Amino acid sequence: MGGLDLSFFSWEIVSKFVRQGFIFSLELTAIATVGGIFFGTLLALMRLSGRKLLMMPATFYVNGMRSLPLVMVILGFFLLIPFLIGKPIGAELSAIITFIAFEAAYFSEIMRAGIQSIPRGQVHAGQAVGMTYAQNMKLVILPQAFRNMLPILLTQTIILFQDTSLVYAIGAYDLLKGFTTAGKIYGRPEEAYLLAAVVYFILCFSLSYLVKKLQAKIAIIR
Structure with a gap:
């Protein structure tokens, strides 16, 4: 530890x-989660x-996306789309479009499992009172599926947050990029990566703990 410059670990x-990279990582996580759940639910229903x-x-689509490394999808989309439309998109x-498209495949499997976990008797009960397939899903099945799958959805969101560090491959300024930039400017890459690891660990460990508490609470409600 004697070789580390502890003054690097500062609010400055x-x-x-x-801070700028952290905000983008949070925005990317939130947008990709909402978009992934929305399109993932549609894929599950299909x-x-x-x-x-x-x-x-x-x-x-689901099997194809789940068979590819995320960093390859990020790079492929970033390089291919400008070639097709004739101009770069930034x-x-x-990163936002890629993460939504990629995470939709994973959220789809979570939602499909959640829907299938609902007893078939409730589906038949909805049909018996004259509900259409769409009404049955909207009013009976999906609300219960979301509650059952909430801990898993949140766990996937934590994994998504960790995966945002892969956008370094296309030069997006995320949380890891912020630490890397500071390390290069101050000539302290070891301290930068160490601090980045500590921050990722604290955030993800804390969120995982909260998800575990939520899972226990939902289990009691059941």
Whole structure:
């Protein structure tokens, strides 16, 4: 520890370099979570619809996305889209679109499991009172599925936050990029990466603990 410059661990470093990246990482996590859950739910409903016209493309998309490393998807989208449309769209926007598209595949599997966890008797009860498929899903199945899957959805969101560090590959200014930039400017890369690891650990460990408490509370309610 004698070789470390402890003066690097200061509020000046955080406010000057890290805060901007932290805000973008939070924004990316929030937007990707909301978009991923929305499109993931649609994909789950398509796969459970029983119609091949909907099931096949949804299954192909989900399995295809889940078979690719996220960093490859980030790089592929960032390089391919400007080639197709003829102009760059920016690293931040590219990261947002990529994360929504990628996370939708994972949230889809979570939502599909949540929907299938609801007893079939409730589905039949909704049909018995004259509900359509859409009404049954909206009023009976999905609210219960979201409650059952809430801890898993939040856990996936924590993983998503960790994965935001991969946007360094396209030059987006995220939390890790802030630490890296500070380390380069001050000539202290070891301290920068050490501090980044501590911050990621504290945030993710704290959130994981809260999710575990929530899971226990939901289990008691059941």
